[in-house]
Amino acid sequence: MSRRKPRPVPVPPEPLGELFDAHTHLTSCADPARALMDRAAAVGVRGVCTVGDGIEEAEQALALAQEDDRVVAACAVHPTKAQELTDGVRERLRALVADPRCVAVGETGLDTYWITHDPGRTAPLDVQEEALRWHMDLAAEVGKPLMIHNREADDDLMRVLADAPSDLTVMLHCFSSPLDLAVEAVERGYYLSFCGNVTFRRNEELRQAAARVPADRILVETDAPYMTPEPFRGARNEPAFVGYTARLLAEVRGVDADEFAATVSANARRLYGLPE
Ligand SMILES: [Zn+2]
Ligand SMILES: [Zn+2]
Structure with missing residues (x-):
């Protein structure tokens, strides 16, 4: 018999009036998208933006958005796969992004973590930047x-x-940078999106950044299936858990949780061009 305490099975937070998960990966979660969205809806999550991080995943993300009213998609090739952005892939991406259910181009950007740790x-x-x-x-x-x-x-x-x-709208997903970068990003008018790591104990500076936006x-x-917020850090994440992060952010900002949830939902709808 193991003496190890079993890990608690993660359960969704108390419902909030209305929430929007601005960046998630439904196709990387273990369960079918419909089941994930039903569990999310039960705790107030009315919508999600699901992201494909390669061309096939982007096509799957858009297909989900076309099947389920609660889902919209973002399509791009992830920076760690930037070498896959051939002329043929660029053409396929152009077609995806033109679809009304694709509401953002992403996730793209830069990632030096793997260059340092495992360049293969x-x-x-330079390929990522291009x-x-x-x-x-x-x-x-x-x-x-x-x-x-x-x-x-x-x-x-x-x-x-x-x-x-100047008229391009920029959203920084899973914002995890120092406070001075948050200040500069805000000055430039960017949207800052916070995920589960803002609930981790050591990330005090990130909470200070969140208070300033x-x-x-x-x-x-959520950036599911990763970055599960406390109190279930390390478990598999899903959109239903976004309320844990929203509640923590509301506390840090000194506002009512339901009011904050309505604010972030309205922001997501404005960013993605969705009806009020
Ligand atoms: Zn990312
Ligand atoms: Zn992601």
Whole structure:
């Protein structure tokens, strides 16, 4: 008999009036999308933006968005797969992004983590930058927001994004950078989306950043199946758990949780061009 305490089975938080998971990966979660969305809806999550991180996954994400009213999609090739952005893939992405159920170009961006830890698992930085610039032009062309992935690439990312056309809307998903970058991003008018790591004990600076974002620029997301918020850190994540992060953010910002949930939902709908 094992003496180890079994890990608690994660359960969804108490419902909130209305929530929107601004960045998730339904096709990477264990259960079918409909079951995930039903569980999410039961605790107030009315909508999610599901993201494909490669061309096949992007096609699957869009197919889900076409099947389920509660789902919209973001399509791109992830920076760690930037070498897969061939001419043929670019053409396929153009077609996906033109679809009304695709509401953002992403996730694209820069990721130096794997370059440092296991370069065979990712694309070189110059290839990532070229792919980011291509996605940036595509977003500007179709008039949809650019959804950014950033892992340990703050300076390069802000340098490249500074070249974006002024009317391009930028959203930084899973914001995890220092406070000064949050301040600069806010000055540039970007949306900042916070995920489960903002609930982790050691991330005090991230909570300070979250407290500084204007009410009309803050979003909440799961990035499921990763980044499960406390109290279930380490378990498999799903959109139904986004309320844990929303409640923590409301507390940090000193606002009522239901009011905050309504605010982030309205922000997500505005960002993605969805009806009120
Ligand atoms: Zn990401
Ligand atoms: Zn993601």
